[in-house]
Amino acid sequence: MAKPTFFTAFLLISSLYISSYFSVSKAYNSAPSPPIVSGLSWTFYQKSCPKVESIIRKQLKKVFKEDIGQAAALLRLHFHDCFVQGCDASVLLDGSASGPSEQDAPPNLTLRGFKIINDLRALVHKACGRVVSCADIVALAARDSVYLSGGPDYDVPLGRRDGLSFATRDATLQNLPAPFDNASTILSSLATKKFDPTDVVALSGGHTIGISHCSSFTRRLYPTQDRSMDQTFAKNLKGVCPTQDSSNTTVLDIRSPNKFDNKYYVDLMNRQGLFTSDQDLYTNSRTRSIVTSFAVNQTLFFEKFVVAMVKMSQLSVLTGKTGEIRANCSVRNANNMPFLASVVEEEVGEKARAFSVVRRYRGTIVNPFSLACFTVHVVSCCRHHCCYYGLVPSQRSPQVRSRSPTLVEPFLPPCFRVLSLVATVVRVVNPSNIDVSHQVGLFDHAWGEPRVGLDSGPADGSPSGSPVS
Numbered sequence: 001m002a003k004p005t006f007f008t009a010f011l012l013i014s015s016l017y018i019s020s021y022f023s024v025s026k027a028y029n030s031a032p033s034p035p036i037v038s039g040l041s042w043t044f045y046q047k048s049c050p051k052v053e054s055i056i057r058k059q060l061k062k063v064f065k066e067d068i069g070q071a072a073a074l075l076r077l078h079f080h081d082c083f084v085q086g087c088d089a090s091v092l093l094d095g096s097a098s099g100p101s102e103q104d105a106p107p108n109l110t111l112r113g114f115k116i117i118n119d120l121r122a123l124v125h126k127a128c129g130r131v132v133s134c135a136d137i138v139a140l141a142a143r144d145s146v147y148l149s150g151g152p153d154y155d156v157p158l159g160r161r162d163g164l165s166f167a168t169r170d171a172t173l174q175n176l177p178a179p180f181d182n183a184s185t186i187l188s189s190l191a192t193k194k195f196d197p198t199d200v201v202a203l204s205g206g207h208t209i210g211i212s213h214c215s216s217f218t219r220r221l222y223p224t225q226d227r228s229m230d231q232t233f234a235k236n237l238k239g240v241c242p243t244q245d246s247s248n249t250t251v252l253d254i255r256s257p258n259k260f261d262n263k264y265y266v267d268l269m270n271r272q273g274l275f276t277s278d279q280d281l282y283t284n285s286r287t288r289s290i291v292t293s294f295a296v297n298q299t300l301f302f303e304k305f306v307v308a309m310v311k312m313s314q315l316s317v318l319t320g321k322t323g324e325i326r327a328n329c330s331v332r333n334a335n336n337m338p339f340l341a342s343v344v345e346e347e348v349g350e351k352a353r354a355f356s357v358v359r360r361y362r363g364t365i366v367n368p369f370s371l372a373c374f375t376v377h378v379v380s381c382c383r384h385h386c387c388y389y390g391l392v393p394s395q396r397s398p399q400v401r402s403r404s405p406t407l408v409e410p411f412l413p414p415c416f417r418v419l420s421l422v423a424t425v426v427r428v429v430n431p432s433n434i435d436v437s438h439q440v441g442l443f444d445h446a447w448g449e450p451r452v453g454l455d456s457g458p459a460d461g462s463p464s465g466s467p468v469s
């Protein structure tokens with residue numbers, strides 16, 4: 001008995017050793033991280049998109065080299081996304097396409113960075129297909145914004161899905177604290193999302209980078225000057241914002257406006273916080289000592305910031321089969337007219353190859369919908385090796401059925417989902433004369449045996465050749 005026990009213990013110890021070895025790969029992971037919610041995971045895209053994080057980081061390095069100010073934009077985007085109905089990328093939904101959106105509510109007046117997110121989405125989907133959610137891209141972009149401007153690097157749990165619905169204007173106003181709020185208001189508002197005072201002070205440290213418009217703080221200057229504000233600081237701000245409604249902007253952290261560091265807390269100790277919501281953290285007795293501790297110890301700030309960010313990044317996330325993976329971060333898939341085109345574009349691993357097949361048969365394709373259908377089919381077959389299993393189970397060939405009656409099923413879902421979507425679209429838009437399964441069957445055959453003419457009828461029942469890889 002001793003032997004197996006010893007062996008088990010050895011395994012346990014060595015695996016502990018290994019996991020602790022990996023967990024220090026990022027500097028701040030040694031700190032206790034908050035529990036991750038079920039459905040999210042640290043390795044979510046390990047198989048389906050192993051490069052997602054390196055693609056995003058590489059691209060953002062490029063973007064920030066041009067304009068480091070964008071880092072702040074992306075960090076704030078994630079904050080707004082998560083605070084209003086959860087980190088579900090609802091903040092990205094384009095109002096003009098599908099009704100009122102978070103972008104149109106007043107606190108979002110100045111959100112920026114949407115294009116960067118959509119560009120990242122395009123890069124990631126080009127590499128992996130439509131598997132990574134916009135919400136995860138936003139969370140990773142926020143992390144990289146922190147890191148690439150000098151802050152801590154940390155792991156982000158992944159697996160968020162994109163929301164289907166907009167946050168109303170009211171929900172947005174209710175969930176985002178105002179810069180005019182005092183610390184006790186902010187503390188109780190954030191407590192409803194399970195943030196403690198340390199989290200609140202750490203998260204506010206996001207204001208160590210970025211800019212603000214005059215309107216967010218001029219009521220501290222006019223008509224009477226806020227007495228908790230340093231005189232010289234106030235005088236300079238009056239220069240930037242000569243009137244209450246000036247449209248100018250200024251930096252949030254005067255000491256190091258583009259660097260993610262702990263200087264924001266030094267600002268607060270010098271009464272140079274820009275918003276009431278910032279400065280009052282140093283006035284309030286529950287948060288004052290936390291501000292001081294971060295001002296004197298950047299390592300401590302980084303550690304607490306990471307904990308709070310990982311918490312924030314998991315607020316009311318959608319996981320599993322809820323929500324969707326948007327093909328365009330600005331619109332729900334259901335409202336996305338070029339959706340078919342983008343499915344085609346993104347599902348393709350070997351884009352050029354698939355399109356050359358499409359081109360070959362273009363002349364025989366009766367209308368744009370069957371073209372889309374065909375294209376999607378070819379493309380998803382290339383990816384999922386499901387080429388000649390047919391569209392619907394009843395249409396599967398006897399040969400396929402007899403060859404692998406059960407084996408067929410595991411192959412079906414990815415291909416089938418895309419195809420049934422196409423079938424639905426075709427039925428809705430053009431109900432009269434398109435027999436989708438017939439056409440797909442036909443093209444199955446053409447794909448397996450190119451020499452068979454397209455006019456030889458449906459190939460269903462005569463699959464041959466091996467799956468295309």
Ligand code: HEM
Nearest residue numbers: 072073076079110177178179203206210211212213216277
């Ligand atoms: C605690 C409550 C918070 C309030 C009241 C607040 C308020 C604001 C306001 C009013 C602005 C300026 C908008 C403008 O006038 O252009 C701003 C900017 C910003 N906020 Fe917050 N915020 C809060 C929390 C956070 C959190 C938790 C983060 C991230 C961790 C964050 C990150 C940022 C960043 C990076 C900017 C600069 C954006 C840019 O340069 O485009 N804020 N915030």
Ligand SMILES: *[C@@H]1O[C@H](CO)[C@@H](O)[C@H](O)[C@H]1NC(C)=O
Nearest residue numbers: 180181182183184185186284
């Ligand atoms: C904070 O603001 C709220 C709402 O405006 C107010 O009721 C409260 O008295 C303020 N607290 C402090 C300590 O100033």
Ligand SMILES: *[C@@H]1O[C@H](CO)[C@@H](O)[C@H](O)[C@H]1NC(C)=O
Nearest residue numbers: 239240241242246248249250
């Ligand atoms: C905007 O702020 C700058 C200083 O940052 C100042 O020089 C300029 O005059 C301001 N512009 C307006 C229109 O007030």
Ligand SMILES: *[C@@H]1O[C@H](CO)[C@@H](O)[C@H](O)[C@H]1NC(C)=O
Nearest residue numbers: 296297298299300301303304
């Ligand atoms: C700063 O904080 C870190 C992290 O909590 C801690 O290990 C370190 O001892 C602190 N440094 C000082 C000088 O207090």
Ligand SMILES: *[C@@H]1O[C@H](CO)[C@@H](O)[C@H](O)[C@H]1NC(C)=O
Nearest residue numbers: 094097328329330331338342
């Ligand atoms: C995404 O959707 C928006 C809004 O409909 C549109 O303006 C934009 O061109 C779309 N982007 C792509 C890449 O299709």
Ligand SMILES: CC(=O)N[C@H]1CO[C@H](CO)[C@@H](O)[C@@H]1O
Nearest residue numbers: 103104105106108109110111
């Ligand atoms: C930049 C931007 O989108 N600004 C809009 C934000 O929302 C207000 C309405 O609340 C619009 O007036 C702004 O044009």
